[in-house]
Amino acid sequence: MKKILLLIAALFAIFSPSHAQTQSSPTFGAAREFAVLGSGSVTSTGSSVLYGDAGTSPGTVVTVLPLGKVLGDVEAGTAIAAAAKTDVVRVYNELGRFASTSNLTGQTLGEGFNPGAAAVRGTTITRGVYKFDGDARISGRLKFDGQGNPNSLFIIQVNGDLVIDPGSAINIFNASPNNIFFWVTGKVTVGTGGMTGTPSALTGNFIVQNDATLSLNTTLVGRVLSTNGNIFLNNNNISLPEPVTTGGGSDGGGGPGGGTGSPNLRITKAVNGTTFTIGDNVTYTIQVSNSGSGDANNVTVTDQLPAGLELVPPVETDKGTFNATTGIWTIGTLPANQTATLRITAKTTAIGEITNVAVLGNGGGSDEAVICVRPARPNVVGLQEVCVGGTATYTVNNISPGVTRLAILAPETNGITIEAQTLTSFTLRVSATTAPGTYPVTVVAVATGNCLNSQEFPIELVVRAAPIAPAITSPQGALCAGTTYQYSISQPVAGITYTWSVSGPGWDRISAATGTQVQVKAGTGPGRVTVVASNGCGTATTSTPEVIPGIAPATPIILDNSGLCTGLAYAISNPVAGVTYTWTAPAGFTFADNNTTATGTSVNLKASNPNAVGTLTVTATNSTGSACASNAASVEVRAADAGSEIVPPTVFSPNGDGINDTWVIRNLVNYPENDLTIYNRWGNEIFKSKNYKNDWRATGLEEATYFYVLRVRGCDGKDQVFRGPVQVVR
Numbered sequence: 262m263k264k265i266l267l268l269i270a271a272l273f274a275i276f277s278p279s280h281a282q283t284q285s286s287p288t289f290g291a292a293r294e295f296a297v298l299g300s301g302s303v304t305s306t307g308s309s310v311l312y313g314d315a316g317t318s319p320g321t322v323v324t325v326l327p328l329g330k331v332l333g334d335v336e337a338g339t340a341i342a343a344a345a346k347t348d349v350v351r352v353y354n355e356l357g358r359f360a361s362t363s364n365l366t367g368q369t370l371g372e373g374f375n376p377g378a379a380a381v382r383g384t385t386i387t388r389g390v391y392k393f394d395g396d397a398r399i400s401g402r403l404k405f406d407g408q409g410n411p412n413s414l415f416i417i418q419v420n421g422d423l424v425i426d427p428g429s430a431i432n433i434f435n436a437s438p439n440n441i442f443f444w445v446t447g448k449v450t451v452g453t454g455g456m457t458g459t460p461s462a463l464t465g466n467f468i469v470q471n472d473a474t475l476s477l478n479t480t481l482v483g484r485v486l487s488t489n490g491n492i493f494l495n496n497n498n499i500s501l502p503e504p505v506t507t508g509g510g511s512d513g514g515g516g517p518g519g520g521t522g523s524p525n526l527r528i529t530k531a532v533n534g535t536t537f538t539i540g541d542n543v544t545y546t547i548q549v550s551n552s553g554s555g556d557a558n559n560v561t562v563t564d565q566l567p568a569g570l571e572l573v574p575p576v577e578t579d580k581g582t583f584n585a586t587t588g589i590w591t592i593g594t595l596p597a598n599q600t601a602t603l604r605i606t607a608k609t610t611a612i613g614e615i616t617n618v619a620v621l622g623n624g625g626g627s628d629e630a631v632i633c634v635r636p637a638r639p640n641v642v643g644l645q646e647v648c649v650g651g652t653a654t655y656t657v658n659n660i661s662p663g664v665t666r667l668a669i670l671a672p673e674t675n676g677i678t679i680e681a682q683t684l685t686s687f688t689l690r691v692s693a694t695t696a697p698g699t700y701p702v703t704v705v706a707v708a709t710g711n712c713l714n715s716q717e718f719p720i721e722l723v724v725r726a727a728p729i730a731p732a733i734t735s736p737q738g739a740l741c742a743g744t745t746y747q748y749s750i751s752q753p754v755a756g757i758t759y760t761w762s763v764s765g766p767g768w769d770r771i772s773a774a775t776g777t778q779v780q781v782k783a784g785t786g787p788g789r790v791t792v793v794a795s796n797g798c799g800t801a802t803t804s805t806p807e808v809i810p811g812i813a814p815a816t817p818i819i820l821d822n823s824g825l826c827t828g829l830a831y832a833i834s835n836p837v838a839g840v841t842y843t844w845t846a847p848a849g850f851t852f853a854d855n856n857t858t859a860t861g862t863s864v865n866l867k868a869s870n871p872n873a874v875g876t877l878t879v880t881a882t883n884s885t886g887s888a889c890a891s892n893a894a895s896v897e898v899r900a901a902d903a904g905s906e907i908v909p910p911t912v913f914s915p916n917g918d919g920i921n922d923t924w925v926i927r928n929l930v931n932y933p934e935n936d937l938t939i940y941n942r943w944g945n946e947i948f949k950s951k952n953y954k955n956d957w958r959a960t961g962l963e964e965a966t967y968f969y970v971l972r973v974r975g976c977d978g979k980d981q982v983f984r985g986p987v988q989v990v991r
Contacts, residue, residue: 286414286440287355288527289484290348290552291341294333296499297485298345299473299492305329307477307496313484316342325494349486353468356444359416360535361392370417371401371429374456388413388436396421396447399429400455405464407436415441415465422447423469426455427476431464438482438502441465448490452476464502524597525553528562528621530628536713537609537634539661542573545607545630547619549592550600560592561622562603569611569634577604609634612663614712636661636706636715646723648798650693653722657685660706661715668705668714675700677722689722697726727799728757733792735805741889742785742810745771749778750792760793765807783810813889814840814881822863823902825931826976830903831877831896832863841882847875847898868900904928907973907981912988915958924987925955926971934974939967939987959989 296313297303302322303315309329316336317323323337336342370386372379383402388410397419407413413436417423423445433441441464443449448471451461460478467473467483471490475481480498526549533544547564551557560581565588566572576583580601581592592601609615612634620627643655657667669687671677676692677700689702700722706715732751740746750759761779763770765788772780781790791804814837822830829850833842844859846852850866850873852859866877877898881891908927915922929935939948939957942965948957959967971983 286442287352288348288529288550288552289352290345292345292348292352292484292486294501295336295345295484295486296333296501297492297494298342298349299487300346300489301491303492303494305494305497309494309497309499312498312500314345316345318342318346320491329494346488349468350488352486353444353470353488356416356442356468357418357446359390359418361418362389362535364392364394365397366392366394370397370399370403371426373401374426374428383430386415388415390416390418392418392420394420396424398424398426399431400426401428402430402432405431405433405436405441407434407440409435411435411437413437413440417443419443419445419447421445423449423467424454425449425451425461425463427452427461427479428456428459429461429463431462433464438464439466441483443467443469445469445471447471449473449485451479452495523553523555524551524557524595526551526557526560526595526621526625528619528626528628530617530619530630532617532630532632535633537632538716539609539612539634539637541609541634542606543570543609543632545605545617545619547590547603547605547628548600549595549621551595551597554597556597557595558593559622560595560601560625562590562592562619563622564588564590564603564605564617564619566605566607567615567617569609569613569615570607570617571610573606573608576606578602612636612661612708612712613710633712635713636664636708638716639667639704639706639718641704641718641720643720645721646725646797647689647691649691649695649697649724649726651798652680652688652690654688655686655704655720657687657704660684661708663708664706664715665709666707668707670703670705670717671722672700672702677702677724691722691724695724697724699723723756725756725796725798728754728794728796728801730801730803731757731759731792731794733790733803733805735790739888740783740808740810742767742783742812744810744889745780745782747778747780748790748792748805750794753777754794757794757796760795762791762793764789764791785810785812811883811889814883814891816892817842817879817881817894819877819879819894819896821896821902823898825903825905825928828903829866829868829898829900830863831866833879836862837881839884841884842879843882844877844879847877849873849875850877850898850900866898868903871900871904871906873900874898901928902931904931907932907971907983909969909971909983909985909987911986912990913959914990915960916991922958923955924957924959926953929953929955929973932973932975936972938970940970941965941967962989964989964991 294314295316296311297315299317301320303317305325309325311331314333315323315325315331321338323335325331370384372383380401383404385404385406387406387408405415443465449467449469463481465483467485469487473485473487474493475497477495482500482502485492529548531546537543572585583590590603595601614633616629616631618627618629637659639657640659641655641657644653647653667682669679676695678690680688680690702720702722703717705717708714734749734751736746758775759777760775763781765784766786767784768788769782771782787807787809789805789807794801818834820832820834822832841860842862844864846857849869851857853865875898876895878893878895880893882888906928913921913924933952935953937950937953938946941947966986966988968986972980974980
């Protein structure tokens with residue numbers, strides 16, 4: 262096939278646009294004489310006229326007659342129709358495999374029907390493969406311009422339905438209608454919207470997978486062929502294009518034939534892509550087909566690789582042999598209705614447009630494939646960061662032979678300019694007014710001619726300025742000696758290093774020296790905190806004002822005055838004038854006013870239950886100047902220390918196990934003036950103690966019940982007597 266559409270590229274407004282490469286059209290084979298060919302049926306309303314054959318396969322319904330005329334043959338479900346149908350499926354599959362050169366998804370072909378220059382001009386398409394990812398519409402005038410090349414190929418690939426508005430026109434200039442193909446995966450409908458009731462004048466071959474419907478009086482120079490649908494006509498005039506050819510490759514007359522028939526050889530050449538980078542491999546597929554009725558003998562093809570291509574073995578062929586030195590493919594005998602295929606892989610070694618021609622021997626015709634080989638993408642190495650007002654120099658390698666210069670796109674509106682450049686290096690300058698930030702720069706290797714330049718190499722240029730003096734967020738309020746504080750950068754900037762230091766008697770940095778914040782311990786004399794902001798472009802320094810930390814009072818000492826008569830009472834043993842003492846009650850306790858905090862040199866606590874235990878704390882704070890607090894002093898608080906209820910146990914077990922071995926009278930320790938006497942059941946005195954210490958063990962006594970008499974003197978000086986039994990259990 263005459264393959265490859267050279268893509269149109271406009272890169273940075275400096276590259277030359279490339280022209281469309283030629284590609285060859287598929288051969289219609291047995292279907293080339295059919296104006297319409299459906300899968301199920303072909304039906305016509307009114308008097309349609311077909312200048313060609315009409316047929317169906319596997320269906321058998323063709324109803325153009327009697328009102329209409331088929332000036333060719335009618336093949337309804339015949340073997341000829343089946344052979345034609347096979348070739349239609351082949352053409353459909355081949356068209357679907359063409360690589361698109363432009364994606365028109367969402368666009369309308371034609372400029373509609375509103376009077377004006379746009380509608381008159383319409384839409385012009387040059388040779389190439391145009392793709393729609395979804396439905397497509399033609400509304401108005403669509404022009405195919407071969408630009409003087411009669412072999413120009415036009416393929417419209419529609420992955421959906423194709424709708425053509427009534428009144429639309431498809432015109433062709435400087436090319437053949439045989440090389441216009443509409444490949445449609447859905448259905449084709451001519452007759453919705455547009456200029457309702459107005460005939461359309463169309464050109465081209467509609468190869469559709471499903472149904473095709475032509476509106477009233479539509480004319481077509483071309484074919485309507487369906488692989489799996491029906492065709493509906495309505496007073497249409499359809500004529501085959503003239504002259505009838507089978508594609509861009511030449512139809513050969515064939516070589517000397519065998520048997521009673523005559524051979525008919527045809528050569529086509531295809532390539533596996535449109536654009537390659539130097540060093541890539543490209544694969545060519547050459548096919549020779551014999552559509553005649555007789556064998557072709559002594560068939561040869563010459564395919565000598567041109568400069569810029571280097572053969573990559575092995576060569577694949579299903580018939581004959583290929584001589585890599587001479588480039589001659591010797592097929593030998595090619596029977597009727599058979600095809601020979603050769604695949605050649607070559608490495609691209611030069612840039613530019615390369616045309617590779619395959620020539621069928623004995624004057625049997627030729628076909629060519631044109632590719633675009635673009636330069637390798639350059640590799641750029643250099644600084645990623647630069648200071649405002651500075652320069653950055655880059656080294657460039659991987660430059661392909663034939664590259665004439667580097668195209669460098671830098672954001673000049675931001676003050677970044679190209680100061681110098683060669684094929685192997687360039688220098689960028691950043692102005693003094695360029696704002697810090699990240700700027701994209703792209704580098705492309707430029708080649709002469711109408712092919713493509715290299716792919717772009719992207720650079721992210723980071724522009725930095727020297728730091729400005731940072732602002733420090735300092736602790737609020739007065740500072741106290743020995744206390745740790747945090748200082749931080751108010752608005753840190755990425756890419757800047759912040760280094761901290763402290764000065765002054767007793768001042769100390771207790772965290773890392775670098776970072777956006779620092780932990781500092783205040784000293785006893787005047788001091789300050791300093792930070793230096795730095796990057797590759799300079800430094801800036803900021804210091805806090807000098808401060809004199811306050812001195813905290815001495816840690817207080819707590820006196821525990823708790824007792825039966827005083828309650829849970831605590832006081833400062835060394836109170837200092839001008840100092841405030843703040844107390845905090847533990848859980849389970851409150852102060853006399855039911856609060857959990859209190860101030861003063863002494864406090865009294867109340868317990869929520871008689872067994873409560875906790876830790877009472879107090880701190881000393883200066884009342885004037887800096888409110889610096891001392892370290893906290895603490896004392897253990899036990900509700901039992903001020904308990905007043907005397908509770909003698911009725912049983913205890915002095916068995917030496919360390920549990921309940923003595924007779925302990927609860928709260929008796931709070932009554933130091935007491936007398937205790939123990940009697941046995943006969944009234945004999947067996948134990949007597951003055952100021953009992955909860956230490957009776959019933960030593961030498963047997964398990965039994967004994968009787969006690971306890972006298973205690975209260976805070977009011979009055980005695981209170983308690984009597985009762987106590988059981989000794991070993």
